Amino acid sequence: MTFPVKFSIFARHLWGGSSIWLEHRPVTSEVASSSLVHPVPKDAKMFSQEDHEWMSKALEYAEAAAANGEVPIGAVIVLSGKQIGCGQNRMEELHSATAHAEMLAISEAGNNLKNWRLDGATIYVSLEPCQMCLNAIKNCRISRVVFAASDTRGFAAINPSISGGLLEKESAEILQKFFRNVRRVKGDSGLK
Numbered sequence: 001m002t003f004p005v006k007f008s009i010f011a012r013h014l015w016g017g018s019s020i021w022l023e024h025r026p027v028t029s030e031v032a033s034s035s036l037v038h039p040v041p042k043d044a045k046m047f048s049q050e051d052h053e054w055m056s057k058a059l060e061y062a063e064a065a066a067a068n069g070e071v072p073i074g075a076v077i078v079l080s081g082k083q084i085g086c087g088q089n090r091m092e093e094l095h096s097a098t099a100h101a102e103m104l105a106i107s108e109a110g111n112n113l114k115n116w117r118l119d120g121a122t123i124y125v126s127l128e129p130c131q132m133c134l135n136a137i138k139n140c141r142i143s144r145v146v147f148a149a150s151d152t153r154g155f156a157a158i159n160p161s162i163s164g165g166l167l168e169k170e171s172a173e174i175l176q177k178f179f180r181n182v183r184r185v186k187g188d189s190g191l192k
């Protein structure tokens, strides 16, 4: 039995290099079709006001992660219009490669519902989920994934239904601000 997962893309960003956010590209169909994993539809009307609000919340969690010195990624899980779980990247704090925002949000949602099955839920994530999180999302039967920034190293093997184009700038700014600060701190301390 398979559980189809719908994907929605809020924005177009690239991860440059292996570990650090470097570049932000504007939303254009040429960029989308030529160099990104998922094509960007021209019509962004598939996003509701509710989608905007929940994604804004996911970005708030990303900001909170940045405030803790973590790579800024946030996630919110919503079921029937209510938040059932949230998470922010806590890999450094928990010394865990699995402490991604989505994984923590999934755990919280399961705890709240007393049920690991999250059928019908939507997860809003500020960055395209990695393979680990994507598998977790499928395993817990989340029905819809909406993300902001794209990770072009992402899940090319997946064949999702795609929609796109919302809060791109906001998500990019959170990430860019974070890494600007990282570079500044390193510069101040003489570290390279």
Ligand SMILES: [Zn+2]
Residues within 6 Å of the ligand: 100, 101, 102, 129, 130, 131, 132, 133, 134
């Ligand atoms: Zn992940």
